[in-house]
Amino acid sequence: xxxxxxxxxxxxxxxxxxxxxxxxxxxxxxxxxxLMSGSNFVHGIVLVGAMVxxxxxxxxxxxxxxxxxxxxxxxxxxxxxxxxxxxxEMFRSSKEPGS
Amino acid sequence: xxxxxxGNLAIQVSYYVAxxxxxxxxxxxSSPVTAASGIRWAGLGMLVATLITFAYPGMGNYLxxxxxxxxxxxxxxxxxxxxxxxxxxxMIALYNGMGGGAAATISAIELLKGGGHSEVFVALAVLGGLxxxxxxxxxxxxxxxxxxxxxxxxxxxxxxxxxxxxxxxAAGIGASLIAGNGGQQSIVAMFLLALLLGLTMTLPxxxxxxxxxxxxxxxxxxxxxxxxGFVLNNAAMIIAGTVVGSAGSLLTQLMAKAMNRSLxxxxxxxFGETAVAGGEARGxxxxxxxxxxxxxxxxxxxxxxxxxxxxxxxxxxxxxxxLTQLLTERGVQVKFAIHPVAGRMPGHMNVLLAEAGVPYDLxxxxxxxxxxxxxxxxxxxxxxxDVVNPVxxxxxxxxxxxxxxxxxxxxxxxxxxxxxxxxxxxxxxNELFYLxxxxxxxxxxxxxxxxxxxxxKEL
Numbered sequence: 001x002x003x004x005x006x007x008x009x010x011x012x013x014x015x016x017x018x019x020x021x022x023x024x025x026x027x028x029x030x031x032x033x034x035l036m037s038g039s040n041f042v043h044g045i046v047l048v049g050a051m052v053x054x055x056x057x058x059x060x061x062x063x064x065x066x067x068x069x070x071x072x073x074x075x076x077x078x079x080x081x082x083x084x085x086x087x088x089e090m091f092r093s094s095k096e097p098g099s
Numbered sequence: 100x101x102x103x104x105x106g107n108l109a110i111q112v113s114y115y116v117a118x119x120x121x122x123x124x125x126x127x128x129s130s131p132v133t134a135a136s137g138i139r140w141a142g143l144g145m146l147v148a149t150l151i152t153f154a155y156p157g158m159g160n161y162l163x164x165x166x167x168x169x170x171x172x173x174x175x176x177x178x179x180x181x182x183x184x185x186x187x188x189x190m191i192a193l194y195n196g197m198g199g200g201a202a203a204t205i206s207a208i209e210l211l212k213g214g215g216h217s218e219v220f221v222a223l224a225v226l227g228g229l230x231x232x233x234x235x236x237x238x239x240x241x242x243x244x245x246x247x248x249x250x251x252x253x254x255x256x257x258x259x260x261x262x263x264x265x266x267x268x269a270a271g272i273g274a275s276l277i278a279g280n281g282g283q284q285s286i287v288a289m290f291l292l293a294l295l296l297g298l299t300m301t302l303p304x305x306x307x308x309x310x311x312x313x314x315x316x317x318x319x320x321x322x323x324x325x326x327x328g329f330v331l332n333n334a335a336m337i338i339a340g341t342v343v344g345s346a347g348s349l350l351t352q353l354m355a356k357a358m359n360r361s362l363x364x365x366x367x368x369x370f371g372e373t374a375v376a377g378g379e380a381r382g383x384x385x386x387x388x389x390x391x392x393x394x395x396x397x398x399x400x401x402x403x404x405x406x407x408x409x410x411x412x413x414x415x416x417x418x419x420x421x422l423t424q425l426l427t428e429r430g431v432q433v434k435f436a437i438h439p440v441a442g443r444m445p446g447h448m449n450v451l452l453a454e455a456g457v458p459y460d461l462x463x464x465x466x467x468x469x470x471x472x473x474x475x476x477x478x479x480x481x482x483x484x485d486v487v488n489p490v491x492x493x494x495x496x497x498x499x500x501x502x503x504x505x506x507x508x509x510x511x512x513x514x515x516x517x518x519x520x521x522x523x524x525x526x527x528x529n530e531l532f533y534l535x536x537x538x539x540x541x542x543x544x545x546x547x548x549x550x551x552x553x554x555x556k557e558l
Binding site for chain 2: 003004006009012013016017018019020021023024025026027028029030031032033034035036037038039040041042043044045046047048049050051052053054055056057058059061062063065066067068069070071072073074075076077078079080081082083084085086087088089090091092093094
C-alpha cells in the first residue's frame with residue numbers, strides 16, 4: 001500500500017472538510033432528508049475498512065468483532081442506499097410529464 | 100511492474116474513483132433535478148470500492164467476510180425496501196448507528212492487535228472508537244424512541260454531571276492507552292463506557308428534537324469513519340468520512356438554528372423540564388365543522404397548508420394531496436409551507452408530501468413563504484403546533500421565544516386540524532388557537548381532510 005504521510009493525511013482531512021461544507025451549504029430544505037440519508041450512505045464506506053480489519057484479524061476474538069463490524073457496515077451501506085434512492089425517486093416537479 | 104504492484108495500483112485507483120464519485124454524487128443531490136442520479140453515482144462508487152477491497156493484500160477470512168456482507172446487506176435491503184415513508188427517520192437513525200458501530204469495531208480490532216504503534220495511530224483509533232460507539236448506542240436509542248419502543252424521556256437530576264463523568268472516564272482510559280498502558284480489560288472498559296454515554300446522552304432528548312439528534316449522529320459517524328480511515332491508511336475512508344462529518348455538522352447547525360437553540364441546549368437542557376407553562380392564553384377555542392371549513396377553502400383564492408408531525412402520525416399526506424388537487428381544479432391557489440424542523444428529521448414533511456405525489460415546486464421554505472401568509476385567505480394547519488405559535492415572536496419569557504415560526508396567524512382565516520385540546524411538545528399553550536380568525540377542527544388528520552374532500556366534491 002502507498003503510505004500516506006501524516007501531513008498528506010492532514011491536508012486531505014482539511015480539504016475534505018471544506019468540500020463537505022461547500023457541497024451542502026446551498027441545499028434547499030426540501031432535500032435535507034435525502035441529503036442526510038445520502039451522506040449516511042456515503043459513510044457506509046466504513047465497509048471497506050471493516051473488510052480490511054476482518055481480513056487481517058488473526059484471533060477468534062478479533063474475527064468475531066470483525067464479523068460484527070462487516071455485518072453492521074454492510075447494513076449501513078445497503079440500507080442507506082435503498083432508502084435514499086426510494087426517497088429521491090419520489091421527488092418530481094409539476095412540470096414533468098407522468099407526475 | 101510486478102503483479103503485486105499492479106494490484107496495489109488498481110486498489111488505489113479504485114479508491115480514488117470512489118472518492119470522486121461520492122463527492123460528485125453528494126453535489127448532484129443538492130438539487131432536486133439531479134438528485135436521483137446523485138445517489139446512483141455514489142452507489143457506483145461504493146460498489147467499485149467494495150469489490151476492489153477483496154483484492155486487498157494480506158487478507159484472509161474471506162468466507163466470514165462474504166457471509167457477513169450477505170447477512171448485513173440482505174437484512175438492510177429487505178427492511179429498507181419495506182419501511183413506510185413515515186418511518187424513515189428511525190430507519191436512517193438505525194443505518195447510521197450501524198455505521199458508527201462498524202467504525203468502533205475497526206478501532207477495537209486495531210487496538211486489540213496491539214503491536215507497538217505510534218501514539219498518533221492509537222490516538223486516532225481511540226478517538227474514532229469513542230465517537231463511533233457513542234453514535235452507535237445513541238442512534239439505537241433514537242431509533243427506539245422514534246419507533247415507539249421507548250416512550251418516555253428519562254431524566255434525573257445531575258444527568259449532565261453523570262454524562263460528563265462517564266465521558267471523562269472513557270477519555271481517561273483512552274489517554275492511558277495512547278500512553279502505551281493498559282491491556283485488553285482497559286480497551287473493553289473504554290468501549291463499554293462510550294456505549295453507555297450514547298445511551299445516557301440520548302435518553303433524555305424528546306421526540307421533537309430528533310431532527311437535530313439524527314443529524315448530529317450522522318455527522319459523528321462520518322467523523323469516526325474518517326478517523327478510522329487514518330488508522331487504516333485508507334484515503335477513500337478519510338475523504339468520505341470527513342465530507343460527511345462536515346456536511347452533517349452544518350446540517351445539525353441549520354436544524355438547531357431553526358429552533359433558535361444552540362446544539363448544547365438541545366443536548367443538555369431536557370427541554371420539557373425547563374418549560375414553564377407561559378401565561379394563560381386569552382380568549383376561547385372556537386371549533387368549526389368540517390363542512391364549514393371546506394366551504395371556506397373552496398371559495399378562497401389562496402390557501403397555504405402548514406403540515407406538521409401530526410400529519411405524519413395520521414398518515415394524512417395522500418388525502419392532503421387529493422384535497423390540494425380538488426382545490427386547484429376549482430381555481431384555488433394552494434401552496435405548502437414547511438418549517439425546517441417540522442417532523443422528526445430534517446426535511447421530513449417534504450419526503451411525505453413527495454411520497455403522496457405533491458410536486459416540489461408547490462412546497463416552500465419558511466423564508467420563501469412567510470410574507471405570503473398575509474395575502475392568503477386560509478392557512479390550514481395540519482398537526483403542527485410549536486412552529487406556528489406566535490408567542491415565539493411576542494413573548495420574551497416563552498421558552499420558544501425567538502424561534503422563527505410560520506406566520507399562519509397572519510392569514511385572513513386559520514383552520515387548525517388537531518386531535519384534541521392539548522399543548523405542543525414543548526408544553527406551551529399556542530396563542531394561535533385562541534385568535535379571533537382561528538377555527539379549530541378537532542379530529543384525526545386523515546379523517547378530517549377526508550371530510551373536507553367529500554364536502555368540496557359535493558359542492
